Amino acid sequence: MSTMDINKEYEDDNKTLDKKQIEAEEKEVMLKAEEDKSSPAELKADDGPVKAALSGDLTEQGREVKPKFIPIGAIKMPGFFTKNSDKDKSKDDEAAIEKDTENEKTDDNSQVKEHRFQFLNRMMKFLHQDDGEDNKGDRKKMGGLFNLRYPKVFQKHSANNAEATLASMETLDDKLDTPNDGMETVKLETPEIEEGKVATKLPLRERIRQKKFIIDDIVVCCIALLVLLVVIIGIVIGSQAGPPVERPLRLGRYITTFTGCGPVEGILDEGVYKFYSIPYAVPPVDEKRFTYAQPLNDISHCWNGTLNARTKGPLCLQFLENVTITGEEDCLTVDVVTPHVRYDTPLPVVVLIGANSLTGGISPAQPSALYARTKEVVFVRPNFRLGPFGFLALDILSNSRHLPASGNYGLSDLLAALQWVNLNIKHFGGDPESVTLLGHRAGATLTAALTTVKQAQKLYSRVWLSSPSVKYPGEPLESSQQLNNRFKEMTKCNDADCLRRISTTEILTPDIWLESHIGDLPKRDESNHSLLVLDGELLKVHAYESWNAAKISGKDKVFKPMVFGTTQHSSHSDLLQKKHLNWTADIVEKMVKDSVLGEKNLTAAIFTHVNKSYEGLVELISSIRTLCPLVSLARITLGVPMYVVMGSGAGGGAGGSGIAGINADVEAILGTFDSEMPEQRRFMAAMQQLFYYFVWHGHLPGPESGLIKVGQDLLPLNGFPLCDLLINEDIVPMYAHSD
DSSP: OHHHHHHHHHOOSSOOOOHHHHHHHHHHHHHHHHHHHHHHGGOOOOOOHHHHHHHHOBOOTTTBBBOOOTTTTTEEEEEGGGGTTGGGSHHHHHHHHHHHHHHHHHHHHHHHHHHHHHHHHHHHHHTTSSSSHHHHHHHHHHTTTOOOOGGGGGGGGGGGGGGGGSOOEEEEEEEEOOOOOOOOEEOOOOOOOOOOHHHSOHHHHHHHHHHHOHHHHHHHHHHHHHHHHHHHHHHHHHTTOOOOOOOEEEEEHHHHHHHHEEEEEEEETTTTTEEEEOOOOOOOGGGTSSSOOOOOOOOOOOOOEEEESSSSSOOOEEEEETTTEEEESSSEEEEEEEEEEEESEEEEEEEEEESSBBOOOOOOOOOHHHHHHHOHHHHHEEEEOHHHHHHHHOOOHHHTTSSSHHHOHHHHHHHHHHHHHHHGGGTTTTTEEEEEEEEEEEHHHHHHHTTTOGGGGGGEEEEESSOOOOOOOSSSSHHHHHTHHHHHHTTTTTTTTHHHOHHHHHOOOOOGGGGGOTOOOOTTTTOOSOOOOOSSSSOOOHHHHHEEEEHHHHHOOOTTEEEEEEEEEOOHHHHHHTTOSSHHHHHHHHHHHHHHHHHHHHHHHHTSOOOOSOOOOHHHHHIIIIIIHHIIIIIIIIIIOOOOOOTTTTTTBBGSSSBOOOTHHHHHTOOOOOOOOOHHHHHHHHHHHHHHHHHHHHHHHHSSSSSSEEEESEEHHHHEEEEEEEEHHOOOTTTOOOO
């Protein structure tokens, strides 16, 4: 019987188990009959391994290899995989095996071994082949005898077909029942295996391929997703990494932030954070006296460690109203009051520039803790040089520089302070893109002049000027230097080094710095000594020329939003009021006749607009020195809005006398105004609404131009007939106050 015939029988073997057993028994009978007729020596080498095996080939020990039937669910395993399984065999079987081995040794042993190895080699090649198209052809040629199938536990199946998860591995003839020939039949148990338990035994890669997941896989995936989410959040936060939103407190009171020169420590007080006396420029002492301010752009001028900014420092050297001297020469510092020290949602910044005159005087423009907190703004107050230390212009000082210039040192201080604000205010919760300059009196004069300085244009956003002077320098530097020759003669200095060596007392002794006419009616022979000069360094052209050029060009970045304002009785002072215990009409009329107004025969016309009382006199002086010059500048020249605080609307003003003093508007803005009466509180609310709306929005809540009357409400002001008279008679702005 040929090998191809046997393979054909196996290819058609798709019958039931009973039929297969019957056919196996028939084949066994046929094979035994053929075995009796032929001997193993008659087998040829090219008969094939299958025929040799079916014909009773000999094993290595000489015993006959006969096909053996292996039941479904069992595996025919070689003896060397069963270790010492022979110990379990019966002694009769062992004797029979030994007898068969001795009888089957012949001279043709080498030829049999060759057939056996050919069979094993072919079988091993077949078992290692893939399931590709080429292999399918080989299997077809082999007749499917070695068409082994992988167990179905690696395939999707249901619980009803659990027995199909085990495959049967067949030997050469799994239909014949032969005696044990060294191969042990191992019965494979087929318990029902749950799908989840089978999946746990599969590698992760195989479970993913077959889409069979267990609870551990789900947990691991969830953990991996959470880790990935945390990493993504960390990356997003890291990309926006910066200082913390709100800085922590030390000991519940002290807070530290940073500047370009090092960390500074402030204090929490009244619900806000206060930082005092932070240096913003090189100290103007010794060889730096009478020089322009130099920013702290060198580390040698900075401090080591953390600067203690918890206590107030000294003011700059200056004269007070009672002609006393206070302050120190090393004074270029800023105070900062802020409701938050954080970097998100920066707040508008208000820079307070105040001085009663260019020689000194404590201004009410001081930071307010209450309104920093309630109005959500950051207050900054810079110290700047005043008097001769801030404005002395002399030829010996000009000639000591490579580019001759002198004077306006105090103005350069303000420029350096604004540069400091621009670079550092973000560390104090402020917005460097929203900076409002609030100038008061002489501070407003300096602020107005600062708006014409090219280097300052990008350092502020808007300007609020309270009672400034409208008289700005227009003469060349040489003319201003000649006016100060008297000072040079009194100090007996002929060079700049001498001026830098003498004491501060010698510099402040001359009384030329104390001239002021803000509380007097104009006289024909009065002198107007302006401390500001066209130094050629900061101020190069007249302020009016600079404003007109900016207005004509329409450059919004140059001509920033600006508001002018003053009070109806800005010339009021306790010193003026105490000149007479009882101000009668005759006293008031005589003072008017003795002034320039009387010389021009304007006395009768004047009293058609004001009454003959102290309040009327103060209103007239204020109109000549401050109010009407500002109306001319704001309404006629610049076309910007202007407000006027009315005495009656302010609820009595100073002492309930119906007078709105020169500080009433700033005191109302900063909350220091006397507000005992309901009318006074309404006035404060109206003034604050006007100012803080401008700070937050860059414009007033009403019309963009015109006159606004501020009393207990904000009302339009049609005009001032008195100002029209004074302007027509050339009294205004000729006699406006100069500081």
